[in-house]
Amino acid sequence: MEPLTAHSIPGEPSVEATTPERAFDAVFAAEYVPLVRLATAVCGDVGVAEEVTQEAFTSAWRRWDRLDRPGAYLRRAVTNGAIDATRRRGRSDRRQRDLRVVTPVTADAPTDPLWDLIDALPDVRRAVVVLRFYADLTIPEIAEIVERPLNTVKTDLRRALSTLSKELSE
């Protein structure tokens, strides 16, 4: 079985760049793909994940000179962007269901039955699960990203695991 180790989620890259442009480019080169993967794990859509990540980098550049920890800022922006995108998609899906519009499914796209369960979790709870079990972040780190108290994050995680365990054991 493939070893499930921590994945390359951006920490604080050591950037020894002489100009802000070079520093930005270095962070971009190191973190773009890991952040798209993180956003994909949260929202399940690569296109949306790329969009969210690119918005995060654009936003980071606007405040680049004030960012002490660009990695932390990007991680938070991408996670929250993916949560928001999922909420918007949820509203759009509900409208499509009301209009009886059928979304075509790509035949060769890989799927996993567990993804439906993950997608059925409330948005923030899903993000907490991804940050814990994909990104291997600690509870305090997750609390900082989703901007929630520690105990709320613990409760979110427990409830998500309880739901997933129940479904998986059936």
Add this chain to the structure above:
Amino acid sequence: MIDLDDIDPAIESRLRSSLLARADLASGVTGPDPALFRTSAPRRVRRRNALLVAAAIALVIAGLAVLLRSPDGRRVDVVPATTVPTTAEDVAFVLDRWPAGFGAVESAGIDDEDLSNGVEDRRVLGRDGNA
């Protein structure tokens, strides 16, 4: 309720592999040119640009102020186009001009001789009052 320190290893492993496969959906993604996302200048650069623009405006205003001064240091008034100066004297309201009634003629009380002397004085004295 599940204890976070004692999660069923089978469930944790299943969850981790599922999330990894989900993230792998983005395996074909490559980073575009980062310059595309440096679309607006950072705050420091914007502040510097704003200062440069302010300095340029101040310089233009100072230049105009210098240009609008005559060589002897007096300020030259800039007269708006709507108030073109004329040589005609101000015309007072009709009741002021004819306090004794409209059309009545009053003597100005100034002798022709006094008037001539005044004109002579002006001719003799220069602009600064010296002869």
